[in-house]
Amino acid sequence: MNKILVWDLPVRLGHWLMVAGFALAWVTGESERWRLVHVFAGSTVMAVAAYRLLWGLIGSRHARFADFVRGPVQALGYLRQLLHRSPPHYTGHNPAAGWAILLLLALALASGASGWATYQELGGDWIEEAHELFAGLMLIIVGVHLLGVLLGSVAHRENLVWSMVTGRKQGRPEEALTRPGLLAALSMLAWTGLAVWWLAR
Amino acid sequence: MNVPLLPMLLLAGAATAWSATPRELAQSYTAEASRLIPGFQGSAQRGAEFYARRFAVSSHLPACSACHTDSPARIGRHAVTGKTIQPLSPSAVATRFSDPAKVEKWFRRNCTEVLGRECSAAEKADFIAFATEGT
Numbered sequence: 001m002n003k004i005l006v007w008d009l010p011v012r013l014g015h016w017l018m019v020a021g022f023a024l025a026w027v028t029g030e031s032e033r034w035r036l037v038h039v040f041a042g043s044t045v046m047a048v049a050a051y052r053l054l055w056g057l058i059g060s061r062h063a064r065f066a067d068f069v070r071g072p073v074q075a076l077g078y079l080r081q082l083l084h085r086s087p088p089h090y091t092g093h094n095p096a097a098g099w100a101i102l103l104l105l106a107l108a109l110a111s112g113a114s115g116w117a118t119y120q121e122l123g124g125d126w127i128e129e130a131h132e133l134f135a136g137l138m139l140i141i142v143g144v145h146l147l148g149v150l151l152g153s154v155a156h157r158e159n160l161v162w163s164m165v166t167g168r169k170q171g172r173p174e175e176a177l178t179r180p181g182l183l184a185a186l187s188m189l190a191w192t193g194l195a196v197w198w199l200a201r
Numbered sequence: 202m203n204v205p206l207l208p209m210l211l212l213a214g215a216a217t218a219w220s221a222t223p224r225e226l227a228q229s230y231t232a233e234a235s236r237l238i239p240g241f242q243g244s245a246q247r248g249a250e251f252y253a254r255r256f257a258v259s260s261h262l263p264a265c266s267a268c269h270t271d272s273p274a275r276i277g278r279h280a281v282t283g284k285t286i287q288p289l290s291p292s293a294v295a296t297r298f299s300d301p302a303k304v305e306k307w308f309r310r311n312c313t314e315v316l317g318r319e320c321s322a323a324e325k326a327d328f329i330a331f332a333t334e335g336t
């Protein structure tokens with residue numbers, strides 16, 4: 001197997017934007033002094049997640065949900081094989097990762113929406129509680145996600161974190177992306193900027 | 202009183218969104234404070250001084266009044282985000298000082314920001330005495 005291009009630019013750029021935004025939102029959540037930074041960081045996470053949903057339908061080959069979202073039986077089966085140290089290699093996301101990804105995207109939208117409603121004073125105190133709850137759940141799933149990345153990297157002797165940077169993973173040449181997705185990355189950045197500006201007003 | 206009334210109130214508040222009156226809340230802070238300061242009584246005047254005092258720990262948020270204006274009866278403005286803040290006075294907003302968990306949360310958050318530490322029970326009792334003056 002060779003190293004081929006698997007993750008296009010919007011996937012990689014979006015991923016690291018979400019990581020940075022989530023970390024920043026997490027450390028500033030409790031502080032009024034940093035409230036504006038919190039709102040911008042959280043809105044970035046939310047906007048990128050929303051774009052990623054669309055990209056999961058119309059995006060490049062391995063970014064599509066159809067490429068990596070599988071039923072619970074397959075996800076559990078993959079985890080079992082992972083425990084027995086003989087997981088099959090997937091060029092794109094494995095079935096267990098697929099579930100973590102869907103959960104992370106859903107929680108990013110839920111945290112963002114509830115935070116926005118709190119900020120605009122659209123709900124009662126329960127919205128604020130919901131915001132705290134979603135953010136806490138998301139932190140847990142991020143932890144699970146990191147554990148999965150670590151285990152997967154070890155099992156396949158492949159640095160998955162680096163692959164999320166360069167976009168390149170082991171795979172057959174005919175599975176490679178043919179375009180890096182520069183235009184899509186630009187449109188993602190434009191959308192994110194616009195959405196954040198609107199959300200943080 | 203030697204029962205830890207405030208923690209109990211808070212627990213009740215957290216469990217059931219239990220509500221109290223500003224007077225009950227002030228009483229529980231007074232009770233807590235009087236265990237350290239025998240004979241402590243909340244004072245609206247001390248509360249007023251505290252409210253306006255420039256702690257200047259944070260250059261953006263030097264005092265409570267930075268966001269809540271000179272008077273708790275007035276509509277405030279968040280010094281960082283510019284969002285409006287409804288008045289703290291229960292005569293203007295009936296739900297103020299009625300939810301122990303919420304009050305504790307904002308005391309913790311705002312005091313840490315403005316004073317660089319949590320407020321004492323005595324400071325909270327004075328603060329409520331001042332903010333509820335005339336109600």
Ligand code: HEM
Binds near residue numbers: 022030046112118131
């Ligand atoms: C994924 C993104 C986000 C995460 C992980 C996050 C996390 C948090 C956390 C941990 C808190 C502290 C809760 C507490 O202890 O009371 C908080 C508070 C807050 N967040 Fe977010 N947040 C996110 C997005 C947003 C967005 C998009 C907005 C607004 C547009 C927002 C607005 C707020 C506000 C206004 C508070 C203060 C709530 C209160 O206690 O009154 N957040 N957030």
Ligand code: HEM
Binds near residue numbers: 020022063101161
């Ligand atoms: C902070 C919150 C995080 C969120 C919300 C998040 C979200 C996601 C999402 C949505 C994907 C799917 C990528 C796509 O197809 O678009 C993904 C994959 C991935 N993430 Fe994260 N992630 C987070 C943190 C991290 C961190 C801190 C690391 C590494 C240090 C990391 C490493 C990876 C890797 C390696 C993949 C690819 C997994 C695979 O090969 O299947 N993630 N993440």
